Amino acid sequence: MNLPTSTSFTPLANLGLHTPHLLNPAACNPTMDLVVLLSPPSDGSPNRIRAPQGWGSGKGKGKATDTRVELWRMGGNRAWEVDVGGVIAGMGWSRDGLVLSLLVLDGDNSKLEHRSVHDGQVVTAVPLTMVFDTDDRAAFIEGRRWCTLEWRECGLDWEGPQNGSAIMIIDSLPRVTPVEPPQPAVLNPFAKPVAPKPTGPHPNLATFPTLLSTPTPPPPDILTLTPLSGAAQTLLTGTLSLHSMAPSREVLGLAQISDRMGDLLDVVLRGLEAAEHAFRDGQKQTMIWREELETCGEQQGMSHAEVHSDLFKLLMVGRAGAAIAEWLGNRLTGRTITKWEASLDSAYRTIGKLMAESVIPALERIVLLLEELLGRARAPRMAGLDESAVQIAIDVACGFVKLAEQMRQDAMHETLASGEWMEWLKYEIARIGHDASAETMPLATYDLKLVWSYMTNGFVSSVFQTHFPDLPLRPPKDELPSDALPARTTHRGDLTSQLRESLGRLLRKKANGGTATATSPANADADSSLTSAFDKSLPSPLPDESSIRPESPDHDEDVGESDDDASQSGTAGRKDTEAAEVKRVMQSEPWVWANTLVKACEGLVRGGIGADGEGPTCQRVSDGLYDERHDDTRKWAAYVPPSSHELFLLCSRQTETEQHSAIKLDLADATCLALQFFDAVELVLLLQSSSKERYLVTMDYSALDGSLIPLAPGDIAAGGMGGLPNALNGQGPGTDFALTPYNQTPLDLPVSRCRPLNPLPSTAPQSEAEAGPQGGSGAVPERIAIALNGRQGRRVGCVMMGQGTDVEVLDMEADEDAVLEDEEGEEGEEEDVMDDQEHIDEDE
Incomplete structure (x- = not known):
């Protein structure tokens, strides 16, 4: 596969880690230069060191079932770390970047923890009824698959209290005196400091429908939690279960x-x-x-x-x-x-x-x-x-x-x-x-x-x-x-x-x-x-x-x-x-x-x-690489099957009768190691050529809108991608399916930007089996992942390779070639000015 020889993007930093970590695709904070790294459960070996800024992790190295959550500044230093009791199955940042939502599996129980970006403490924990099997847990621990947690706008805003309403009457009354936790009768100044009690809601209110508890009223955003299989859950502000993605004003x-x-x-x-x-x-x-x-x-x-x-x-x-x-x-x-x-x-x-x-x-x-x-x-x-x-x-x-x-x-x-x-x-x-002899009694x-x-x-x-x-x-x-x-x-x-x-x-x-x-x-x-x-x-x-x-x-x-x-x-x-x-x-x-x-x-x-916030039952893709992106009127999905050199793009238009269209792109001899949608225009892929060279490339998928082929309703299963590969290869259930030309000559991958990646010696694959997620089972799999933030003003990306000890941070907005050309142009202008000044001096 012939890729451009340009050097796109600009390197910002390299996070050198002492122990293996995991990188979730949603790890980048949307409003701040921060990224979350996960240290999976271990046997408590002394290699798991604590950061000096670990405010919430407490003493010791944690239990063997704990997952360490670390927040890193993209400049290269760590902000805080906390130990979470259980396995992290998915994560997502709120739209304002102030709350980190974690899907935690602790034994047979599952819960949704919302943690503050400032110190990592739990703001609210919501118990869930999701059940995961042993294979799913192993995939979460290894970082091969994740549940999707996506925050979206509701489309409505909170209404102010109306005249004569109960909320307005309550606001006009004196504030109810809060109850302070009971203090011991005798305070020993030399005693060991006692850990503060949790400030969240009372345990009896663990399932009570409330909104996210933040210092400022949270916006009416909706968190959609999509598991690997089963029904998706919709939660208003990440805590209150809804029955639809578009709640009414009465529900708000x-x-x-x-x-x-x-x-x-x-x-x-x-x-x-x-x-x-x-x-x-x-x-x-x-x-x-x-x-x-x-x-x-x-x-x-x-x-x-x-x-x-x-x-x-x-x-x-x-x-x-x-x-x-x-x-x-x-x-x-x-x-x-x-x-x-x-x-x-x-x-x-x-x-x-x-x-x-x-x-x-x-x-x-x-x-x-x-x-x-x-x-x-x-x-x-x-x-x-x-x-x-x-x-x-x-x-x-x-x-x-x-x-x-x-x-x-x-x-x-x-x-x-x-x-x-x-x-x-x-x-x-x-x-x-x-005394009986006393006069007074x-x-x-x-x-x-x-x-x-x-x-x-x-x-x-x-x-x-x-x-x-x-x-x-x-x-x-x-x-x-x-x-x-x-x-x-x-x-x-x-x-x-x-x-x-x-x-x-x-x-x-x-x-x-x-x-x-x-x-x-x-x-x-x-x-x-x-x-x-x-x-x-x-x-x-x-x-x-x-x-x-x-x-x-x-x-x-x-x-x-x-x-x-x-x-x-x-x-x-x-x-x-x-x-x-x-x-x-x-x-x-x-x-x-x-x-x-x-x-x-x-x-x-x-x-x-209404009913519990569960959407239609779906079956997500369990093998290969998959990612999706939701716009106002369309849903895009990208899929690379295992052991395949083809990329499938699916576009679903959110109309009264959902319409699907798709296209197949050829990766030639390159292998896709990771993919993720960057913004409404570009799709980012991490490719590896036949000569083991790796490239981070982007493609303009929005320009392919005119090349999409409409699909018959039966060609797409309820899970999203479903039978798309068979349909695009001419094996779909539709008998009059008009995709025969693409079976012979699929479209080449339209590369927009490209940057070769030079991994460190410690991160270079040792064998073909360690080349990516499709490697053999005899060797230790390499941890390869990308996490992107395509929001304007914070367009960055993080790439993890090797054994999870090296994370490279890239500025996805500016290209290194353009920066070098600007610097060379400025240097040339400075030399011209200096030459002109020398000529003036000689003339004088």
């Missing part, structure tokens, strides 16, 4: 509401976590001193119930037995009471603050959003929104608000009661240790009712133990039972029947003389349904002590033990042979309400958006 508006709802639900869940942590932390001191009291009672032969009754006797009549005297006289001191009081006061005040400033305001704003969805569900264009589902979600949110308000009131009450409890303990200690300044309240609802068994029971799995995954919220019945009829029913009620009321009012079942159901959710959230009477006995009495956060006879053999640190069953009140547990609300909101949003 629903996505904005869902995203705002996800942020508020995250505040609610974080608030519940912080509230439970505060309760457990404050309850530790209460548990310690209750167990001390019970230990003193056991030493006197008293059961737990008896010692608790003796403590109540001390409160009421001022006399108690030896166990209480031992507990107050020798165990409790002023310092320990102060510590106990501070922990309880901090815990209950934290719970009250979280409920008042974070959880309740977030739930109120969720109700506003659901009310707007209820109005949209009644519009004909939003047929996917189920009005009854929205109403159920509103009932759940209202019931949750009622429960959260009850918890806030309980926390405020427990704050006052615990303070009076401490005052009483200080008084009793002072009275026990009072300690004064009782405590509130008897509040002391008794805390003794019953805080010391013996806490009221918050019903809200946050001791369960093996915390937080629980349970939801409200199906009968917790009765089904709302709607009675709709014409205006005539409504008027007749109203007139009948008025006549019956007049006939009864106003003494009784007859209410129809429909009206009674409507009245009772308004408060059904609130009634369900009212806490039931507190169970006795045995009903809240924890699963494991030796746990740090246990509150106490039952007062039955079987529990008298020990207190703290004792392991029971049989774990006691925790009796739960589902309607009093905030986690149960939160799980129900999250599921209800997620279900109605997904129903309004």
